[in-house]
Amino acid sequence: MQVNCLVLFSGGLDSIIACKLLQGQGLGVTALMFITPFFGYRHRGRAAREQERIRADYGIDARIIDISRDYLKMVADPPHGYGRYMNPCIDCKILMVKKAMELLGRFDASFVASGEVLGQRPMSQRKDTLRVIERESGAAGRLLRPLSALHLPETVPERQGLVDRSRLLGLSGRGRKAQMALAASFGITNYPTPAGGCVLADPILSARFKRIFAFRSGFDINDCLLAQVGRHFRLPDGSWLVVGRNQVENQRIDSLLSAGDIRLEMRSLAGPTALWRPVEGGLEAVGLAAGILYRYVKENSGPSEVVLSGPVASEHETRMQPFDRQEILTVEQPAVDELLEKFRF
Ligand code: SF4
Known part of the structure; x- marks a missing residue:
């Protein structure tokens, strides 16, 4: 029987590779692309078209899911604070993993995976914060990071033999060379550049969001779109x-x-x-x-x-x-x- 998993999918290179590595082991992969007014919102109302593009470009079965309501509650006062700008990366990841865990049953999936790479981002991809994300999302032992797995403790799906640890990677740091070589080996060339995507990490827009969050206490999706x-x-x-x-x-x-x-x-x-x-x-x-x-x-x-x-x-x-x-x-x-x-x- 095929083992299924859910992969957090930003559309960036790392998440594409995470999907391809797991597909390469014969797993059924569903990529979850969460959207909010701060990232991916242009796909709202056009999910089918984007899902089709992802399938055509990468051979990945994706689902676009709007999590704006819960995200807005979190972004106003993230328990782990903001990064350099208004990006609440740790709580953002916790929320997404939590959402993915809630969807395991619907997709008949056994675990969640992500394209996180140890040491790639200063705030959310340190070893200690990776652990915090796993624990506070309720995914302890069931969150696999295929790109950095060899630097991290064995997860439940690895122990159960659902995933072959020897075919996972030990990447770390900010370089992208290894990922680009892997993409080429999968025949993938048209992936997006790393910058951009999340307006909360934009220096100008984040300053504006900060003001708006302060003076409009009940800010809503429309406020966040108008700010842009x-x-x-x-x-x-x-x-x-x-x-x-x-x-x-x-x-x-x-x-x-x-x-x-x-x-x-x-x-x-x-x-x-x-x-x-x-x-x-x-x-x-x-x-x-x-x-x-x-x-x-x-x-x-x-x-x-x-x-x-x-x-x-x-x-x-x-x-x-x-x-x-x-x-x-x-x-x-x-x-x-x-x-x-x-x-x-
Ligand atoms: S940059 Fe934005 S989307 Fe990415 S983890 Fe941080 S808050 Fe979330």
Whole structure:
């Protein structure tokens, strides 16, 4: 009878190799690609297409699973803290392994594996933290790291003979040469570069997330997606203004409008779209929000008009669509740019 396992799958080279090593031993491998607003979210609603691509490119059976709800709870206050930026790598791994352990039964799988490499990352891939991840996820003895297994204690599937330890690897450190050679031996050439993927580890975006987590205590998926678009301002009343930098961002901002938001656009001048997320019941800063928008219009002089509108729920209330209420506000461009810099984050 075939033995099955679940492999945490980021789409990066190490996770691809972990899958291929286990497939090479005759195991049934299902790759779990967890997504949140901070990584992989572009695949949401298009899971079938990405799963098909992974199958075609690597011969791996993948499942894309949205864990945003639990992730947002964790990222606000991760028990093991953040890495260099807002990346809670240890708790992120613990959560993913825990989720994978919960799915073992559904996939008739015996254990979980990951592409972690000892010593590759300063925070989450030290020997002691690998142990912490295993223990706190409830996977003690059942989390196999095929790329570094020879540096780590024997796991239950190895002891039970489900996996042949002698065919696992003893990689460590940050180099990628060995992984690249292995990929070539599996006939895989089109794997992604190591950087990128998780916006929590991005120096600029993580600084913004830090502010947002602090001033929006109940932040949600939409807040986290909005944080990744446009120029951001926190106005003196605590409200949040986002101004698009190009057409693509203007469209993205429109798609993220939700109940309570105000959309701003110049009435007769070409310019960006802005989304203003007021504090509850506080509309005093609307003039400032409109003025900031006007600041980003190229051809401007004297007073001009800004159209304010609010989205209304569509019939099914699943998506907001513009707009049934509209107001026109006459504004002057703010005179002092330093003032804008004070609000920008
Ligand atoms: S970089 Fe991001 S996705 Fe990767 S372990 Fe850290 S928090 Fe998780």
